[in-house]
Amino acid sequence: TMTELAFQRVVMETSLRMALEEKQFVVYYQPQVDGTTDKLIGMEALVRWQHPNMGLVSPAKFIPLAESTGMIVALDRFVMKTAMTQIAKWYKDGLTPGVLAMNLAIKQLQQTDFIEMFKGLMKETGCKAEWIELEVTEGQIMTNPENAIKILTQISDIGIELAIDDFGTGYSSLAYLKKLPIDKLKIDQAFVRDLPDDEEDASIAKAVIALAKSLNLRVIAEGVESKEQRNFLVENGCENIQGYYYSKPIPADAFEVLLKSGFIF
Numbered sequence: 001t002m003t004e005l006a007f008q009r010v011v012m013e014t015s016l017r018m019a020l021e022e023k024q025f026v027v028y029y030q031p032q033v034d035g036t037t038d039k040l041i042g043m044e045a046l047v048r049w050q051h052p053n054m055g056l057v058s059p060a061k062f063i064p065l066a067e068s069t070g071m072i073v074a075l076d077r078f079v080m081k082t083a084m085t086q087i088a089k090w091y092k093d094g095l096t097p098g099v100l101a102m103n104l105a106i107k108q109l110q111q112t113d114f115i116e117m118f119k120g121l122m123k124e125t126g127c128k129a130e131w132i133e134l135e136v137t138e139g140q141i142m143t144n145p146e147n148a149i150k151i152l153t154q155i156s157d158i159g160i161e162l163a164i165d166d167f168g169t170g171y172s173s174l175a176y177l178k179k180l181p182i183d184k185l186k187i188d189q190a191f192v193r194d195l196p197d198d199e200e201d202a203s204i205a206k207a208v209i210a211l212a213k214s215l216n217l218r219v220i221a222e223g224v225e226s227k228e229q230r231n232f233l234v235e236n237g238c239e240n241i242q243g244y245y246y247s248k249p250i251p252a253d254a255f256e257v258l259l260k261s262g263f264i265f
């Protein structure tokens, strides 16, 4: 089994490398909505692998490998360039897509040229800082918090908002939370799934919302699938909502249809 696993890994790694060269990756967009008005406030860019034989492969299947091999750096640069080009075009066309949230792998931050590269991308795509938000997971920040604080501060200094992704799952220390230049907490879907009936999850969700308010941070919940979940979160002060209740992640052309129709749910 060991050899078979190792073999599978090599096969996967080789095809991932080829996929990068052959541009088999596509970016999907999932709406982020103000739950009090049902109006669009932005979107999260999520990558998919359009494999010639396997079809659409979910990131859960290849992001971990891309991270451990370092290929995530090239992959995320592709995702960023694609999504930033897209949102700039929507603004130019007079549409109002809101803020584009993108996932930032910590490996990216360890590249000494990250800030320069990112500024270059903004210039090249014509994307303004206030259109962009970057999401970093709590777990990734906590692998090297001092370094994370340093680079995230540089990102924040150019006017880009930062969100902590999967909040509540990564043992973050409150002392670091205060030091990080973050703007937003993203309540992990693990705490949203069993709302509003599960008392423990309801308490956790409320506690995260209270923590965000007291630290002057905004808060968004992900993985919201039902009206009951949406209502519970909104009533408890988490107005920003992302999840299948509003829409699954969809390709750019489908998102454009939503934008042009005025985004009515």
Ligand code: C2E
Pocket (backbone or CB within 6 Å): 030, 045, 046, 047, 058, 059, 060, 063, 072, 076, 079, 103, 104, 105, 165, 166, 189, 222, 223, 224, 225, 242, 243, 244, 245, 249
């Ligand atoms: P994430 O950043 O926490 O993204 C949210 C995930 O939850 C997405 O899965 C999304 O499709 C899914 N989701 C959204 N709403 C719902 C819902 O109502 N119910 C359920 N059950 N799921 C929902 P996805 O697209 O499969 O991505 C998985 C993870 O892969 C992401 O988790 C993120 O950590 C990573 N990822 C995706 N795209 C990128 C990327 O371009 N770069 C990097 N570095 N990571 C990425």
Ligand code: CA
Pocket (backbone or CB within 6 Å): 044, 103, 135, 165
């Ligand atoms: Ca995310």
Ligand code: CA
Pocket (backbone or CB within 6 Å): 165, 166, 186, 188, 189, 222
């Ligand atoms: Ca998340």
